[in-house]
Amino acid sequence: MGFYNKFSRQQCIYIYTIVMISTVVVAITRSLIFFAVCMRASMRLHNRMFNSVVHASMYFFNTNTSGRILNRFSKDLGSVDELLPYAFIDTVQLLLNLIGAIIVLAFIDPILLAPTALVAVLFYSARNLYIKTSRSVKRLEGVTRSPVFAHLNASLQGLATIRTHLQEQVLVNEFDSLQDIHSSAWFMFLGCSRAFGMWVDLICTLYIGLVTFSFIIMSDSYKGSDVGLAITQCIGLSGLVQWGMRQSAELENQMTSVERVLEFTRIEHEPDLESAKDKKPPASWPKYGRIEYIDCSMRYSMLEPPVLKHLNIVINPKEKIGIVGRTGAGKSSLISTLFRLAYIEGQILIDYVDISVLGLHDLRKKISIIPQEPVLFSGTLRHNLDPFHEHTDDNIYRALMDVELRNAVQRGKDCLDDVMTEGGINISVGQRQMVCLARAILRGNIILVLDEATANVDSATDKFIQTTIRTKFAHCTVLTIAHRLHTIMDSDRVLVMDAGQAVEFDHPHLLLQQRDGFFFDLVRKTGPGVSDRLKKVAQESYEASRKAGKK
Template sequence: MYFFHTNPSGRILNRFSKDMGQVDEILPAVMIDVIQIFLQLLGIIIVIVVVNYYFIIPTLVVGIIFYFLRGYYLSASRNIKRIEAITRSPIYSHLSASLNGLTTIRSFGAQPILIKEFDKIQDNHSGAFYLFISTSRAFGFWLDLFCVMYIAVVTASFFIFGGEGGNVGLAITQALAMTGMVQWGMRQSAELENTMTAVERVVEYETVDPEDELEASGDLKPPPDWPQHGHIIFDKLSLRYFPDPTAELVLKDLDFDILPMEKIGIVGRTGAGKSSIINALFRLSYNDGSIIIDQRDTNLMGLHDLRSKVSIIPQEPVLFSGSMRYNLDPFDEYSDDKLWSALEEVQLKDSVRDMPGGLQGRITESGANFSVGQRQLICLARAILRENKVLVLDEATANVDPQTDALIQSTIRNRFANCTILTIAHRLHTIMDCDKVMVMDAGQLVEYASPYELLNDLSGNKVFYGMAKQTGRSTFDSLCKMAAEAHEARKNK
């Protein structure tokens, strides 16, 4: 994921469209052009030298001038070409972001702001591209100037020193043919080298560090029914988002134990490290230390082996272009009956049956033909299908209406009662019935106990108590009541 965090979509699109297009289409044509022109030039120079071998002196002089002129031009144009390629990426990024947020832009009437931003980005690119064209034309002008001087020297020498008529005519016509050819040949050779910046940019992606092994072998491969209990141990776990071992740690030496079937709420201020715990669990970043699930160290497992056994219902529901069946079961692991059963549990069976094609019905890009609530229910159905013992909820009901919220909460309580659940909470009332609350602050675990204990024990850090208190008197009383009821229910159970 580090690659996608550090490379915006515009930069990736740029490499795979414009840069790859230059490598595949422009580079071969320019290379053939350069080879043909320089072979023709070599033939012309040989003809002129054969007529009068003294012409080798001005030819060498002009060749040396062209060599230094080309080097001087290339040092500038190559860097301008890089700048032109770099300033092209934000155009793709801006266009992609604008298309994705078109509804929001129109609802806020922000079109003039976006148009102004786009014009500014395009002006930057146009300025770099114009500068590239200008340097190319200036280079051509100086080449023409020295070519004309060379022809003048060749022609004048025949008048001064004389020569056979046929040979003189041949040498002069060949020298005249050089004018356009030398300029075009030198410009094409420079263009060849400039186009190699596209190769340089594409090859740069060849050195991207791959993820770890997708599947482990031998004893490291977990059995099909793993994990059976959902017992999770974080053992001195630290996490960083950058591959550099000296990079700043986002999570620092986390040490805690989540018992099988426990429901854990994770709370904290913005940037406290809540989502980073999920990153660590799925090994999306760089972990130091261990996460042990049912006595197996996840660091030693294949990524597919681990990630397929941990379900997640994200805050922003993710759907792909394709059929409903593909979105529920992308690897064709389950029967149609099981898919219909999962859809029935989230009350989407009738909606999907009414679609043209049923399970083969088309889902548009990002699930645009479904409401946000329905998309979240499809993600819930996906989690139900997998029947994993570990479930992660990233405030799955933050963007849905109250009815869908109630349906999701009741389905999770009933369907995942025997699972270990980790819930990242953005609203405190959603985790008041959890067995324990994990309070994060600056990447460290500061409190870890039941909501009832944290709201009534004022001898500790009081971070959770302070967060609850800030919600207002009436909400605080409501939270205390919910925590007390959940505590009483657990005691009776």
């Protein structure tokens, strides 16, 4: 009591006030520092994952749905941003409070540590059992959530088609089924948490009973104040333990989100985007458009067999090459090798330059492609045609005139400010393809790739595109993956692919003379009338090329 008699009541009030204010200041400072660190860590995780996904190889996007990727950036990062910091700080805080309560009990009577140790063992066992179960259930919940995102994303992209075919109810039923599966996993997780809380409450009640019973047995050895303090601490300790166990378990469960985010930071990247200084090609490359495959094989993953096998072909400058084959023969894979979208063995030379030593930017910007599904971005028509602002409005408008885009012809240069929605869904498929064709004309590359570019357009648009390509790209090397055989019957040569190999490569008329050949079989299957017309086109093209050669 002598220590307390040194201070007056007023001084004690001042001291208590200073301690309380200091506690508040320290608590606020602690929270600010902690959440600043958490925010910085979350931003670094997001940036690392974003950069990893942006630079991921095409194989990653082929094997991971958009829903799974969106799930990582939405739900998992949301957990890292919002739930994980609170679970972490609560766990640390409750652990320190727990240690303080145990120290108080030890000061009252060290014997009370015996039931505390027993209950601690029970808590630890129950927590381990819960963690093993809840972690798996939480991971299952995350896995079942991705299909919901993927289905919703696909439904939004194909909304016009769904409504056209009156398939709304089918899609609703599919979504409900996926949502039910996810809800089952979510309620299973909630059930595990509630069951764990119930068992923690039972163990806490057992602990309070043991401590109270020990005081009843040895009632003469303790003061009433000590007994009251001990039981009060036990009751408080029970609440701390229950919430602490649940929060520590929640902390480990939320760490699965960190695990899933880190998984996406370790994605295998594409090769370097920029060429080394001593390997950078001249600005005029490629000048001729000669392409040579030397013992070239290609696979999408090092764990899978090659889809292209030992190709040895030469495509001469300005040649128009048609590429045909059955589904899965390797037509699109052949085009993928030009853009280095997968693992390549052997060599591919463009104008005698090995493309494996080039940066992806230097390579891909020199090859134009018109895909089967035209790619347009949200923004103006000008931005879609000239995203890097390299051309004047006159040149851009001239390219639109070349493809006779009706809106451009009627409205003049004002059409360049027309807004395109994402994917270009506010214009028809044929118009989207014309925009892509105008973009290729504007780009002016010596190599053009058409990946079944006319598969989804009407015959009139198909004919116009073919005519435009023959006139505007007469000086270019053109590779055409054919969906309709009539588009490649007047090609200089046709490359026939089968099972990843080049089985035939010659003028279509000469290939049709081989009655046991692959190309002859493809033409024959179009029917007598169509095959006769195709043969006639091939023959006329062959005779015209021979006459031109003689001249």
